[in-house]
Structures are given as structure tokens and as C-alpha cells.
Amino acid sequence: xxxGIYSVEKELNKAKRDISLSAFSILFSxxxxxxxxxxxxxxxxxxxxxxxxxxxxxxxxxxxxxxxKMKRSITILNILTFISKHxxxxxxxxxxxxxxxxxxxxxxxxxxxxxxxxxxxTVPKDYGNINCASFAAGIVEGFLCSSExxxxxxxxxxxxxxxxxxxxxxxxFYPEVIERxxxx
Amino acid sequence: ISDVPIYEADLSVVKKKxxxxxxxQFILHQSLDTVDELVWRSSHMYLKTIDSFNNYSVSAxxxxxxxxxxxxxxxxxxxxxxxxxxxxxxHENYIRVLLNPLYEPNGIIISSLFDQNVHLAxxxxxxx
Numbered sequence: 001x002x003x004g005i006y007s008v009e010k011e012l013n014k015a016k017r018d019i020s021l022s023a024f025s026i027l028f029s030x031x032x033x034x035x036x037x038x039x040x041x042x043x044x045x046x047x048x049x050x051x052x053x054x055x056x057x058x059x060x061x062x063x064x065x066x067x068x069k070m071k072r073s074i075t076i077l078n079i080l081t082f083i084s085k086h087x088x089x090x091x092x093x094x095x096x097x098x099x100x101x102x103x104x105x106x107x108x109x110x111x112x113x114x115x116x117x118x119x120x121x122t123v124p125k126d127y128g129n130i131n132c133a134s135f136a137a138g139i140v141e142g143f144l145c146s147s148e149x150x151x152x153x154x155x156x157x158x159x160x161x162x163x164x165x166x167x168x169x170x171x172x173f174y175p176e177v178i179e180r181x182x183x184x
Numbered sequence: 185i186s187d188v189p190i191y192e193a194d195l196s197v198v199k200k201k202x203x204x205x206x207x208x209q210f211i212l213h214q215s216l217d218t219v220d221e222l223v224w225r226s227s228h229m230y231l232k233t234i235d236s237f238n239n240y241s242v243s244a245x246x247x248x249x250x251x252x253x254x255x256x257x258x259x260x261x262x263x264x265x266x267x268x269x270x271x272x273x274x275h276e277n278y279i280r281v282l283l284n285p286l287y288e289p290n291g292i293i294i295s296s297l298f299d300q301n302v303h304l305a306x307x308x309x310x311x312x
Contacts (some may be wrong), residue, residue: 005273005304006297009279058249058289062279065248071227072248078227146249146289148223184224 006138012066018161025120027122032121032132041167046134046155058146060139064090066165072147076173076181079149083140091139092116096169105178110140110169118157131157133167150174189212191293196308203240211235212254215242219252221241229275230268245271250277257310266309273305 035048065072073079084098092115101107115133123130133155141153151167151174157167187288201208215235222231223246237303245253255267255276277298281287284295292307293299 005308008276008301011280012276012283028185055289059282062247062251062282066276072223072229072246074224074227123185129297148250180224 012063015087024116028117028132028135029120031135045130046132049132049135050138050141053135053140054142054145057139057142057144059142060087060090061146063145074184076177078148078150079144080108080110080171083143087139087143088112091136104172106173106175108171110171112167112169113138114165115157115167118167131155131167133157133169136167137169140171144171149177151177187216188227188271191298191302192275193299193302195303195310197311208240208256209278211237211240212242212256215244215254216252219244219246222246230271231266232264232267243267243271245275247275247278249282253278266312270305270309273309274302278300 028040031052032045033048035043035045035052038048039045064082064086067090070082073082080098084096086095087111088094088096092112096110096112099109101109101112112133115136117133117135118131121132137153137155141151144151144153154170154172155167156170157165159165190253199225214237215258217230218234222234222244229245229247231246233243235242239259241257243257245268246276247253278293281293281295282289282299287293
């Protein structure tokens with residue numbers, strides 16, 4: 001303790017403990033069921049999951065930069081690379097691919113094959129296109145918005161076959177962000 | 185992100201002040217505009233002294249989550265290292281507050297440990 005200051009450094013730098021897949025799956029399944037319950041009251045399931053993800057992303061944006069001892073990101077490429085590499089490694093133990101859209105200057109894609117969130121979720125046919133990866137989209141959006149890179153982030157999954165699915169997190173930046181990039 | 189501060193503290197050694205609280209708030213709010221420009225010019229978090237008014241100066245620090253810490257001080261020529269260390273301690277304590285699941289993002293900070301550590305950091309790095 002230096003001069004009486006209670007040092008929070010140790011607390012924040014704790015070695016990462018692994019969490020069992022079962023524990024995570026049960027927690028996520030309960031979250032999805034909670035959002036399903038909310039959807040009966042008029043909220044869309046994906047929106048509810050997305051909103052929960054926002055809070056996670058908001059807090060991660062501070063914590064992960066501190067943990068990785070990295071400086072603030074001031075360019076789009078910088079922050080998206082940080083997300084696809086470090087955030088994905090922290091959450092899912094592997095990094096994801098970052099792509100830029102050919103059609104629009106506002107859009108970027110983060111691609112993750114067989115995203116962990118959807119691993120134990122099967123969507124019945126009558127629920128349509130519900131994608132629980134919107135939780136991850138919410139995390140990315142919370143992360144970006146809190147760092148002043150306002151964007152709309154959505155998740156889209158293509159099911160190649162029974163075993164394989166390909167999830168794309170689509171990041172669509174607000175025009176002000178692109179303008180600001182150009183001016184600097 | 186509003187301009188309402190989520191935390192304020194008077195870190196002076198001698199509590200008697202020679203400028204009103206309104207004036208200090210005014211000077212600090214003025215400097216926010218400068219901070220908003222500076223944050224996009226460099227990726228450093230510690231922005232050094234960014235503004236001055238009469239014999240008061242404002243030093244700033246911006247976190248990756250764009251939370252800004254502003255310090256208004258009078259006259260003294262602080263060594264950048266001391267200011268930076270002070271801000272870094274505030275930053276660490278802020279992260280701890282943020283990671284509390286019961287803390288609402290952008291909410292007023294009510295943690296007494298945070299307040300205590302900020303005062304102790306001021307004592308260590310600023311009151312010399």
C-alpha cells in the first residue's frame with residue numbers, strides 16, 4: 001500500500017480464470033429464456049439480447065484496453081482490429097476475421113465461424129430468423145459507441161449445413177464517424 | 185454523453201478558495217471543447233495541460249471509453265509525470281467502479297473508496 005492508497009491494481013490484473021462451458025451455457029440459456037419471456041410483452045428477443053450486450057460492451061471498452069496496456073484507438077481500423085482480435089480472444093478464446101464491405105464505406109464485417117453463443121441453441125422453424133448472436137452484436141455496439149465510434153451492429157448467420165454455420169457481425173458506422181476519419 | 189460531471193472533488197490543501205465554485209465549473213466546462221478536439225489528434229490518454237485562465241490551468245486525461253478527467257489547479261508548475269500518475273490512479277479506480285455490475289454506466293460515482301483513493305492520490309502526487 002503506497003501512502004495509504006488502496007491499490008486496485010492487483011484486483012484489476014487478476015489472472016484470468018477459465019469458466020466451464022457448461023456454466024456459461026446454462027447462464028446464457030437462462031438469459032435467452034428471459035429475453036424470450038420479455039418478447040411476449042412486445043420486445044423482440046434479439047433486441048433484448050442486444051441491449052444486454054450493450055452494457056457488457058460498454059464496460060469492456062475500458063477494461064480490455066487497461067488489461068492489454070494499450071492506448072486509445074482513434075481510427076476505425078484500429079478499434080475494429082482491437083475488437084476482432086482482443087475482444088474476441090477474451091470472450092471466445094479465438095480471434096475473428098475483419099472485412100471491409102465493398103459496397104458501402106460505412107460497413108465493416110466481423111466474421112466468426114460457429115460462434116460459441118449459438119452452439120447449443122436450435123431455433124424452431126416457427127421462430128423464423130432469430131439469432132442469439134445478437135448478444136455479440138450488442139457487445140460490439142456498446143464497445144464502439146462508448147468509444148465515440150457510433151454504429152449500428154447486427155448479427156447475421158448463414159447455416160451451411162447441420163454442423164456448420166457462419167456468423168457475420170455487420171457494423172454500420174454513422175456518417176459523422178466516417179467524416180471525422182476523413183478529416184483527420 | 186452529457187456534460188454533467190459524474191464525480192467532483194475539491195482537492196485543495198487549504199480549503200479557503202479565492203475563486204467561486206461557479207467560476208471553476210465554468211473554466212472546466214470551457215476546456216471540454218479543447219479536450220474534444222485533442223482526443224482525436226493523439227492516442228495518448230494523458231493530454232497534459234490544455235487550457236489556462238488567469239493563473240489557473242486545466243489538465244486533462246481521456247480514457248478509452250471517453251470518460252474525461254479534468255483537473256483545475258492554480259499557479260503551480262506540476263511535473264507532467266506527477267499529473268500523469270495522479271490521473272492513472274483515478275483511472276484505475278474508475279475502472280473498478282465501472283466493473284461493479286450494480287453501477288449504471290455514466291451514473292454518479294458514489295463509492296467512498298473511489299473518493300478516498302482520489303484524495304490520497306492527490307496527497308501523494310499533487311500536494312508537494
